[in-house]
Amino acid sequence: MKVLCFCASVVIIFCLAIVTCVRAEEDAEIGVPPFPQDLNLERSDHPAAILIRDLSTDSLVRLAADSAASMDLILSDSFNVNSDFSIWRFRIRKGVTFHAGRELTPEDVSFSLNRCAQMKALPALSARSFFDPKTEPSDTTAWTEIALKEPLLLSERTKFVSKLSACRITPADETKLFEADWGKGDNFIGSGPYQLISFKAGTSYTLVKNSHYFDLKPSFSTIKIRAIPDPSHGLTALRLGTIVALVSNDEKVNELARKDETLLIHKCPIGSVIARRSLRFNCNNGEMDLSNLKYVG
Amino acid sequence: MFRVLSILISTLFIAAIGFSLTEYKENLTSDKAIAYSRKLPERVTVNQAREELTLAKRAAHAGLGSARSQIHLASVLKRNARKEVRLEDQIILYCEALSAAGSAVKLNPLKASYLLNWADLRQILSDIECKEELTKGSVKDAVEYALKLDPRNPAVTYSAAVMLMRIGERPRALALLNATLLTETALSSSKREYVLKQITSKEDLENIIPARFPQIADWSLFIKEKRPTLFQRESFTISAMQLNALKEAVKEYELGMLPFEIHKQRLLSLLPSTASSAIRQTLDAELGRVLPTGLQESKLTKEYLLKRATLSELYIVRGVIDSDTRSETTPLSRWGADQNVEIDSFAQSVGFYLPSGQNVLLIELNSKGIPASGLSEMLRLLVSDDNQHWSTPRESYKTSLVELEDQKYLSIEYSGEYHRYWKINHTGQSRSENFGAPLQSLIKVYGRTNRKAEVPQ
Numbered sequence: 001m002k003v004l005c006f007c008a009s010v011v012i013i014f015c016l017a018i019v020t021c022v023r024a025e026e027d028a029e030i031g032v033p034p035f036p037q038d039l040n041l042e043r044s045d046h047p048a049a050i051l052i053r054d055l056s057t058d059s060l061v062r063l064a065a066d067s068a069a070s071m072d073l074i075l076s077d078s079f080n081v082n083s084d085f086s087i088w089r090f091r092i093r094k095g096v097t098f099h100a101g102r103e104l105t106p107e108d109v110s111f112s113l114n115r116c117a118q119m120k121a122l123p124a125l126s127a128r129s130f131f132d133p134k135t136e137p138s139d140t141t142a143w144t145e146i147a148l149k150e151p152l153l154l155s156e157r158t159k160f161v162s163k164l165s166a167c168r169i170t171p172a173d174e175t176k177l178f179e180a181d182w183g184k185g186d187n188f189i190g191s192g193p194y195q196l197i198s199f200k201a202g203t204s205y206t207l208v209k210n211s212h213y214f215d216l217k218p219s220f221s222t223i224k225i226r227a228i229p230d231p232s233h234g235l236t237a238l239r240l241g242t243i244v245a246l247v248s249n250d251e252k253v254n255e256l257a258r259k260d261e262t263l264l265i266h267k268c269p270i271g272s273v274i275a276r277r278s279l280r281f282n283c284n285n286g287e288m289d290l291s292n293l294k295y296v297g
Numbered sequence: 298m299f300r301v302l303s304i305l306i307s308t309l310f311i312a313a314i315g316f317s318l319t320e321y322k323e324n325l326t327s328d329k330a331i332a333y334s335r336k337l338p339e340r341v342t343v344n345q346a347r348e349e350l351t352l353a354k355r356a357a358h359a360g361l362g363s364a365r366s367q368i369h370l371a372s373v374l375k376r377n378a379r380k381e382v383r384l385e386d387q388i389i390l391y392c393e394a395l396s397a398a399g400s401a402v403k404l405n406p407l408k409a410s411y412l413l414n415w416a417d418l419r420q421i422l423s424d425i426e427c428k429e430e431l432t433k434g435s436v437k438d439a440v441e442y443a444l445k446l447d448p449r450n451p452a453v454t455y456s457a458a459v460m461l462m463r464i465g466e467r468p469r470a471l472a473l474l475n476a477t478l479l480t481e482t483a484l485s486s487s488k489r490e491y492v493l494k495q496i497t498s499k500e501d502l503e504n505i506i507p508a509r510f511p512q513i514a515d516w517s518l519f520i521k522e523k524r525p526t527l528f529q530r531e532s533f534t535i536s537a538m539q540l541n542a543l544k545e546a547v548k549e550y551e552l553g554m555l556p557f558e559i560h561k562q563r564l565l566s567l568l569p570s571t572a573s574s575a576i577r578q579t580l581d582a583e584l585g586r587v588l589p590t591g592l593q594e595s596k597l598t599k600e601y602l603l604k605r606a607t608l609s610e611l612y613i614v615r616g617v618i619d620s621d622t623r624s625e626t627t628p629l630s631r632w633g634a635d636q637n638v639e640i641d642s643f644a645q646s647v648g649f650y651l652p653s654g655q656n657v658l659l660i661e662l663n664s665k666g667i668p669a670s671g672l673s674e675m676l677r678l679l680v681s682d683d684n685q686h687w688s689t690p691r692e693s694y695k696t697s698l699v700e701l702e703d704q705k706y707l708s709i710e711y712s713g714e715y716h717r718y719w720k721i722n723h724t725g726q727s728r729s730e731n732f733g734a735p736l737q738s739l740i741k742v743y744g745r746t747n748r749k750a751e752v753p754q
Contacts, residue, residue: 100633105526174633177614177652181717185684186630187650197630201685 028220028293031228031237031246037202042168042183043119047247047270048205048225054290055207055223056099057168057190060090060109060144062289063161071161074215075104075169075191076144084151085160090144096214098171099195105129109144111172113164122163124149193218193291203227219294232256238263238274245275331356331369346380349373367401368414370394375418392427394418399431409447412439413456420460436464444473451481455488462495471495471504479507482515493523499534508538510546510563517570528572535572543567543579550587560587565702569738574610581606584701601699601708608658608743613649615736621646624677624722628684639733640676640707640723641669647740648679648720658744660709660721666731673698673707675725680716687720707732 032048041049061079064070073079076090096104106129113127125148132142152160170182171189178187186199193215194207205225209218226243228234231250235257237243248254249271257263257274266273268283275281280296282289353373356366371394378390398415405411416439419432426433440457447453458473474492477484484492496502506516517535521528528535543564550560564584571577585602588595616629617636622644629648638647640662651657660678673696679687692713699706709721721740733739 098633099631101635102633171633174614177612178650179652181650186628187632187684189632195631199628201683 026220027222027224028245029224029226029237029243031226031234031243031248033231033247033249034227034229035202038184039202040183041188041196042170044183048227050270050288051225051247051290052188052196052205052207053168053190054192054288055194055293056188056192056196057170058096058192058291059165059167059169060113061161062165063158071165074165075109085154085157086148086151088146088148090146091142092144093214094142096191097212098191099189099210100171100174102171104169104171104191106142106144108172109169111175112169113144113146113167115175116163116167122167123160194220194223216292219292223293235274238276244279245273245281247271247273331365346377350377364401364404364408364411367397367404368411371397371401371414371418388422388425388427391418391422392425392429392432395422395427395432396429399429403431407446409443409450409453410456412443412446413453413460416440416443416460417456420463436460437466449480451477451484454480455484459491468504471501474505475507478505478512478516482511489519490523493519496520496524496527499531502531502534503538506538508541508545510542511566513539513542514563514566514570517567517572521570532572536576539567539572539576540579543576543583547583557587577610578606578608597697598699598701601697601706602701605659605661605743609746611655611657611742611744611746612652612748613740613742614652615647615649615740617648617736618646618720620644621720621722624679624720625687626685627687629718629720633737635735635737637733638736638739639666639730640664640721640739641672641725641727641729641732642723643726643728644723646720646722647736648718649740649742650684650718651716651742652748653715654748655746656715656744657711657719657742659742660711660719661741661743662707662721662732662739663741664705664732664734664739665703666705666733668698668705668707668732669725669727669729672723672725672727672732675723675727676707676709677722677724678709678711679720679722681718681720682716684718687718690714690716705732 030051032046032051035044035046035048039046039049041052043049058074060073060075061071062074064072073090073093075093075096077093078091079089081088090109092104092106092109098104098108110127110129113122113125116122117125117127125146127144127146129144148160168190174189175182181187185201186196186205188196191210191214193210193213195210196205196207198206204227207223207225209221211217228237228243228246231246231248231253234243234246234248235253238246238257239260239262247270248257254265254272254274257265262277263274264277264281266275266281266283268281268288270288273281273283276295278295280292280294282292350373353366353370356369374390374394374397378387378394381387381390395415395418398411398418401411402408402415415431415434416436419434419439420436422432440460443453444457454473455477458470458477461467461473462470474495478492492505496505506512517528517539520535546555546560546563549555550557561584564580564587568577568580571580581602585599585606588599588602590596590599614632615634616632617634617638618624618627618629618631620643621627624644624646627646629646629650632650639645640647647662662676676696678690678694680690681687690711690713692711694709694711696707696709699708719742
């Protein structure tokens with residue numbers, strides 16, 4: 001009888017452990033400092049906006065995690081550049097779809113790059129899409145060409161790639177139609193691993209897993225970005241497991257977190273991110289990459 | 298004399314029996330070989346391929362006088378050639394196939410398809426010379442001769458177009474594709490795909506697609522579905538072609554050359570793929586004009602179409618919310634999604650963002666599904682300027698249901714202020730989930746706009 005009870009307890013504990021793990025992998029909440037009701041997800045430098053941009057949209061390229069001198073191709077799968085770095089040509093990856101369901105086109109890429117240049121997020125340039133007449137009909141353009149107004153020095157190249165990686169690619173038609181309201185509320189569409197589906201002005205944003213993501217499958221089914229006015233409350237929420245990460249620039253809170261062995265502080269472009277030690281939160285070379293946000297170990 | 302005659306008759310009789318026996322044997326062998334080929338799966342094994350070739354060769358040998366068996370042999374050899382890895386082996390098989398196709402032409406020189414078969418193989422071999430008989434000649438001459446033999450046969454014009462395209466005779470090939478489409482309205486899907494691939498410019502569109510019914514409706518829809526970028530880029534040209542076809546159809550109807558039912562079906566067939574708002578308005582006006590007013594239902598439809606004919610389709614971004622039980626606070630989301638949505642699902646909401654410079658006068662939900670009774674009364678219109686706080690508009694609105702053939706339109710007529718966000722919420726308890734369509738085609742909005750055509754509708 002005792003043996004039976006012991007076995008049953010082991011089984012129950014094992015099941016509970018599995019349920020807890022699965023549950024933990026399903027949803028995640030990230031605490032951020034309070035944000036305004038009219039937060040603009042496209043232009044704002046608030047951590048919430050940067051996080052949402054990173055989770056829900058992609059860029060053409062990204063600075064490589066292992067070396068600041070090289071870059072990873074994200075929405076492109078091939079590129080070439082001329083000798084003075086003034087003409088960059090990217091072939092657009094096939095099979096990438098926006099959350100809306102439509103396939104990404106070079107026209108979307110050109111539109112987004114020109115928009116970034118207009119907003120001074122990229123140096124003066126003109127981007128256009130073109131096709132290779134040898135391999136494709138004229139309506140299936142596959143390339144985007146960036147012509148910079150000024151050639152780049154070799155030393156400026158990394159800075160340019162970094163700016164390119166900050167320029168998010170969004171669907172041209174919807175971006176144009178939303179006009180000044182683009183980026184407000186949940187008026188923001190990308191092709192990233194998570195899709196923005198809901199918001200409460202000044203309180204929270206909810207993103208769900210993009211099951212059709214072209215790259216690594218997202219680990220969480222839902223990610224909520226929640227405003228936490230008091231960082232010390234955020235730390236408590238982190239310790240209780242209510243949230244998985246907290247963006248905090250409060251030195252006192254950060255100091256307390258440093259002493260907690262279950263937590264880790266990452267230096268990210270959005271500030272200090274206190275996260276559970278088991279959470280992979282990629283911040284390298286001053287770049288943040290949340291496409292592979294997940295628990296490890 | 299009688300003896301001579303009887304000998305002659307007996308000889309003729311024996312010869313006739315012999316001949317028919319040979320014919321029987323030959324046909325039986327040829328049929329057997331063809332039947333064997335037909336039974337083969339897509340990916341044949343090496344043994345199956347060998348067996349097929351042996352049978353085809355035996356059949357061709359037995360039926361030296363049968364063009365059919367030669368053509369079958371040519372096709373089997375061609376199939377085997379494609380599977381060969383070494384180029385030399387491929388050439389040997391292609392040469393044998395070409396010779397067999399040549400024998401078929403020799404046996405039946407007036408059959409255009411045999412000539413095209415030969416030309417196809419000759420074109421594959423390009424300038425490689427074969428040692429076999431009947432393998433020399435010009436592809437272009439063979440194609441032209443085939444066209445002379447059977448100029449109106451769409452199978453011939455299509456194959457000729459493909460071959461001429463391969464040898465760089467593009468303008469003539471396009472004209473032949475146009476001739477094919479003029480005579481054949483039920484091309485196989487692979488042929489349709491091929492024709493579509495040849496269209497790369499405005500000129501190609503005009504040269505290939507006939508600007509007449511039923512082709513214009515069929516091809517507009519095909520292009521819209523398969524190559525939306527082309528449809529969007531060349532919407533001006535497609536729109537002009539649609540207008541020409543429409544004018545011609547109206548003229549024919551007015552002259553009594555076209556019965557009402559066919560005229561109506563033509564107009565309806567173009568509705569899903571109009572290339573511009575102007576064409577859709579012209580179609581609505583014509584449908585509204587010709588529909589009879591006898592029944593109350595058709596009177597309503599007529600009035601609806603005539604009203605819609607005066608309005609432009611507005612530029613919107615569509616959104617959706619499933620289970621929108623707190624419709625006054627839940628924001629619209631999933632912008633631009635193309636998921637299937639049934640408006641009569643529990644607490645379903647669909648809506649849109651309305652860019653500035655536009656006034657809503659008519660919101661339309663359309664589906665081929667049968668709506669539950671009283672569905673139009675269960676729809677509630679909500680408006681918002683921040684996508685957070687929703688309320689019913691101050692101005693009244695009227696919902697109604699209109700039917701046009703198998704298409705049903707749930708319409709909301711409205712006249713009032715501009716709002717950024719619009720939502721239609723299903724308040725009923727029914728969960729019939731019948732009235733649905735992909736979101737992008739489910740909801741359409743009409744009214745007045747001062748925006749230029751910068752994005753597709």
